[in-house]
Amino acid sequence: MVDEEAARTDTTNLGEAKETADEAGTPSVTSNDLKVPEPALDWDSPEDIGNPRNWPTWKRVYHTSIPALFGFVITVGTSSYVPSIPLVMAKFNVEREVAILPLSLYTLGFTLGPVLAAPLSELYGRRIIYWTSLPLLVIFMAIAGASENITQLIINRFIAAVCGSGTLAVGAADLWSPQANGRAAVFYILSPFLGPALGPLTGAYVVSEYNNNWRWSQWVVMIIAAPMIVLAFFMQETSKSRILYLRKKAAGEKIAHQSGDTALLIRKLRIAVTRPIDMMFREPAVAFLSIYTGFAFAMMFSFFGSYSYVYQKVYHFNQKEVGLAFLGILVGFLSAVASFGAFDATLYKKAVAEAAKRGERPAPEHRLYAAMLGSIMLPIGLWWFAWTPRESVHWIVPVLAGVPFGWGTLAIFLSVTTYLVDVYGAQSGASAVAANGILRYLLGAIFPLFTLQMYDAMGIHQAGSVFAAVGLVLTPLPWWFFWKGEGVRKRSVYAPHTPAAPPATS
Numbered sequence: 462m463v464d465e466e467a468a469r470t471d472t473t474n475l476g477e478a479k480e481t482a483d484e485a486g487t488p489s490v491t492s493n494d495l496k497v498p499e500p501a502l503d504w505d506s507p508e509d510i511g512n513p514r515n516w517p518t519w520k521r522v523y524h525t526s527i528p529a530l531f532g533f534v535i536t537v538g539t540s541s542y543v544p545s546i547p548l549v550m551a552k553f554n555v556e557r558e559v560a561i562l563p564l565s566l567y568t569l570g571f572t573l574g575p576v577l578a579a580p581l582s583e584l585y586g587r588r589i590i591y592w593t594s595l596p597l598l599v600i601f602m603a604i605a606g607a608s609e610n611i612t613q614l615i616i617n618r619f620i621a622a623v624c625g626s627g628t629l630a631v632g633a634a635d636l637w638s639p640q641a642n643g644r645a646a647v648f649y650i651l652s653p654f655l656g657p658a659l660g661p662l663t664g665a666y667v668v669s670e671y672n673n674n675w676r677w678s679q680w681v682v683m684i685i686a687a688p689m690i691v692l693a694f695f696m697q698e699t700s701k702s703r704i705l706y707l708r709k710k711a712a713g714e715k716i717a718h719q720s721g722d723t724a725l726l727i728r729k730l731r732i733a734v735t736r737p738i739d740m741m742f743r744e745p746a747v748a749f750l751s752i753y754t755g756f757a758f759a760m761m762f763s764f765f766g767s768y769s770y771v772y773q774k775v776y777h778f779n780q781k782e783v784g785l786a787f788l789g790i791l792v793g794f795l796s797a798v799a800s801f802g803a804f805d806a807t808l809y810k811k812a813v814a815e816a817a818k819r820g821e822r823p824a825p826e827h828r829l830y831a832a833m834l835g836s837i838m839l840p841i842g843l844w845w846f847a848w849t850p851r852e853s854v855h856w857i858v859p860v861l862a863g864v865p866f867g868w869g870t871l872a873i874f875l876s877v878t879t880y881l882v883d884v885y886g887a888q889s890g891a892s893a894v895a896a897n898g899i900l901r902y903l904l905g906a907i908f909p910l911f912t913l914q915m916y917d918a919m920g921i922h923q924a925g926s927v928f929a930a931v932g933l934v935l936t937p938l939p940w941w942f943f944w945k946g947e948g949v950r951k952r953s954v955y956a957p958h959t960p961a962a963p964p965a966t967s
Contacts, residue, residue, distance in 0.1 A: 466504040505660045511708065513636045513699045521636045524699055529649040530689050531595055531628040536656025538602065538682040539568055541664035543765045544780040545675035547666070551677060553611040561909050563618045568762065568906040570622025571629065572899045578627025580729035586703030590631045591693045596626030599683050599690065602888040606679030629653060631862040635699040647798060654871055657761060658791045662784030669781060737896035743954055744893070746884060746942060750877045751897040753938050759838055759904035760928060761790065770916050776856045793867020797835065800868070801875045825883035826946040828876055832939035835872030840932040842866025847925025876939070889955040
């Protein structure tokens with residue numbers, strides 16, 4: 462029995478985090494939140510053919526792949542713009558700080574889109590989000606590519622991000638059993654990291670192919686997105702509440718709260734906005750771990766400027782070669798997924814078995830093993846990149862610094878996300894993940910605005926050392942929560958105080 466429980470938990474941890482991430486910014490709205498009961502709707506039987514989890518495997522894979530690909534397309538639009546920044550500076554006669562704003566404002570839009578889309582998906586279903594968000598992204602990216610001044614470019618990219626990023630809050634958790642959800646979640650969670658890593662390479666090749674026309678850095682997103690819009694047209698609804706609502710409506714039955722209930726939507730939006738902010742200020746785990754993951758994520762966005770600066774100044778790379786340098790980070794991402802799975806199958810599985818013998822759940826702190834490894838890898842990568850770029854050192858050496866950096870960044874993110882879900886449960890965990898996402902993209906929008914100024918003023922080695930030193934200072938955070946997390950949980954306002962076996966500290 463213990464082994465079965467361990468195996469079951471082993472395959473569901475990523476799925477649990479994903480289900481919460483799908484709801485991020487929009488925790489389940491309870492009767493206490495709304496002062497009214499929700500309608501009790503359920504499937505007719507476990508074999509109900511209307512339940513997406515009973516669909517054929519190919520159909521579930523299809524409906525899982527579309528949201529994951531959407532996440533890739535949306536995020537590749539962040540960095541595909543980077544190679545065209547010098548061209549935009551020349552075209553519109555603006556300073557670099559101004560030309561970077563289309564990158565920063567696009568990233569900033571990711572803090573708003575999911576907050577709005579998640580409540581809408583609860584009321585109107587998942588499919589309408591897919592059917593509207595990506596077409597709107599394409600429309601505004603097309604307008605951005607046709608911009609005749611920098612203001613139009615900034616505004617249209619921002620609107621495109623707000624509209625398109627809604628799909629980041631709506632995944633495919635409705636389609637898989639808890640046992641299989643973890644495996645299905647891997648690419649969905651990985652895709653928003655793959656997009657920024659591959660964007661510089663994509664943008665550089667497309668722009669150079671079309672006579673250094675910066676507009677193609679926008680239109681390439683349309684080219685990638687167009688086939689996915691067609692594929693999304695054939696999607697069916699996957700939201701349980703929406704399917705059952707439409708079923709009851711078709712049967713002529715009345716439901717207390719119809720999906721068009723504006724008051725319900727307003728309440729859900731209020732909770733989606735206020736609860737993550739409240740948790741950021743009142744919950745140490747949310748605040749400090751979100752700052753940590755936000756810094757790691759923002760460093761990747763700072764590389765959009767610093768990679769071009771370093772590799773062009775020291776090694777005289779062109780934009781295509783700079784884009785290829787980001788592949789080191791991609792290798793790190795894949796390594797992070799592998800190490801997270803290894804910790805899950807060994808140390809966490811052992812913790813589950815030991816806790817089950819005592820009739821308890823394992824402490825959430827056992828989710829932090831990958832973050833503790835990542836906390837070591839992250840500063841190694843940053844120090845490595847800070848001091849190896851020089852003419853006497855082969856270019857592959859700083860490129861390889863991206864491996865420990867990417868490894869640390871994604872390992873910290875995966876581990877912290879599952880930890881927050883375990884600490885706060887499904888309802889408040891959604892808000893915790895939302896707070897993490899808001900801070901992550903906010904810092905990602907800010908860092909590119911000052912990175913190159915630091916490199917110009919301080920030099921490559923000194924500027925890189927500042928970032929590496931910050932990463933080193935933050936290193937103890939996952940270790941501290943592993944050691945003291947139980948006490949923090951006991952003082953939490955939001956965390957359910959359920960018995961859990963504390964991690965061994967000896």
